[in-house]
Structure formats: C-alpha cells, structure tokens
Amino acid sequence: MLKRERNLRVQQALQKVKPKYREGLALRFELDLNLQEMAQIQGISLGTVKSRMSRGLKAFHRAYQALGGE
Amino acid sequence: MRCRKVEKCLAEQKLGILSPGKKEALDAHLVKCAACRQVAEEFTRSMTALSEGTDIDPPQDLVQRILRRVAREPEPSAPRYWWWIAPALVGAVVIMLVLYMPAIFGPRIHMTEREVLAGYAENLELLGFGSTEVYSEDDASDYEEFGIPSEVAKLLI
Numbered sequence: 001m002l003k004r005e006r007n008l009r010v011q012q013a014l015q016k017v018k019p020k021y022r023e024g025l026a027l028r029f030e031l032d033l034n035l036q037e038m039a040q041i042q043g044i045s046l047g048t049v050k051s052r053m054s055r056g057l058k059a060f061h062r063a064y065q066a067l068g069g070e
Numbered sequence: 071m072r073c074r075k076v077e078k079c080l081a082e083q084k085l086g087i088l089s090p091g092k093k094e095a096l097d098a099h100l101v102k103c104a105a106c107r108q109v110a111e112e113f114t115r116s117m118t119a120l121s122e123g124t125d126i127d128p129p130q131d132l133v134q135r136i137l138r139r140v141a142r143e144p145e146p147s148a149p150r151y152w153w154w155i156a157p158a159l160v161g162a163v164v165i166m167l168v169l170y171m172p173a174i175f176g177p178r179i180h181m182t183e184r185e186v187l188a189g190y191a192e193n194l195e196l197l198g199f200g201s202t203e204v205y206s207e208d209d210a211s212d213y214e215e216f217g218i219p220s221e222v223a224k225l226l227i
Contacts, residue, residue, distance in 0.1 A: 010123030057081035
C-alpha cells in the first residue's frame, strides 16, 4: 500500500474515533506528549488518561481494520 | 487470559503501561491462541500506521483549552541558581569592605610637600645620597684623576 493511501486511511479511521479519544491520540502521537503531560493539559487524572488512551487505541485499531487495514 | 482482554492489553503495551504480570499472561495466551496472534499482528500494523501517519486533526477546541490552561499556570519561579548567587554576592561585598576598610574609613594623612620631601631627604641621607655633606675633597680628587676639573667634580656626587 502506498504511504499516501495508508495515511488517508489513517485519517478516515481517526474520524470514526470519538473526539475525546482522538484528542488523546493527537497529543500522544502528534505532539509526543507523555501520559503525565497529557493529564496536565487535559485537566484529568493520570488514570483517566490511561483508560482513554487504551480505549482510543482499541477504537482506532478497529476502525482502521474496518477500512481494510493494511 | 481471555481473548476479549487481548486488545486492551495490546493497547496498554503500546502505551508502556502494561504490568509485567499481564505481559506474561498476554505472551502465554498468544502462544496458544492463533486468532489472538492474528489480532496482535493486525494491531501492530495499525499502530505503525498511526505512528507514521501523522497530521491527526484534534478537536477544534483543543488548542483553546490548552491555551486557557497554560494561562492559568503560575509564572515560573525565580531561577534556581539564586540560592547560591545571592550569598556569593554578599560574601564578595564583605571581602571588598574588609580589604578596603583602611583606605575608605581609616584616618586621612595629609602631608605638605615640604614634609614629604623632608622624609625622602632623611632616607637618602641615611643611604649616603642626596646630601652635599657626603661630598668631600677626596671625592673631587677621584674625579680629577680622570681629567675632570674640580669645579665640575663638585657637581658630581
């Protein structure tokens, strides 16, 4: 699969993820923040960040696979 | 470990928060469950695509919320090196005061030009210089041996 095609699929999968999970994914993978920094910026507990990120990754994986994966 | 827990564990592993006990259980489960091994492989590819396919569009209000939060943060405190700079400066001032105390606060000595010259003259006299009394006829004769007239020799001490 071409890189451009894969990136497009990633974007499409991300749009299917709930905004609160997508926000976490953006902070983690776009801004390279660690979980502690994310908790500080989002104003939520570290436990909530871990929980949201775990669910966000799972949601992204399922959405990405539903679009055909790789 | 149950198959339905595998995705959650894989996500926690990706985040680096999977406990050693769960990691051990996950690895043991993947060895004996082909379906979950397949899931794990697909999950790894999804994560690779996510990591490399950047430009994730965050929710519209994320930037505003971050800016609001940053604005609420207190100002950074004074630089940490002040804890030793301040005492060092005080110490330097004290040392300078001690060294220059006599010059700054000591008694002022005023001497007239005549007194200063007199002091030098006394010292020079002790050393045998600067006084006409040192000159003698013998000295003049010494010069005369070299062909210097006595009138001139008197001026040479």
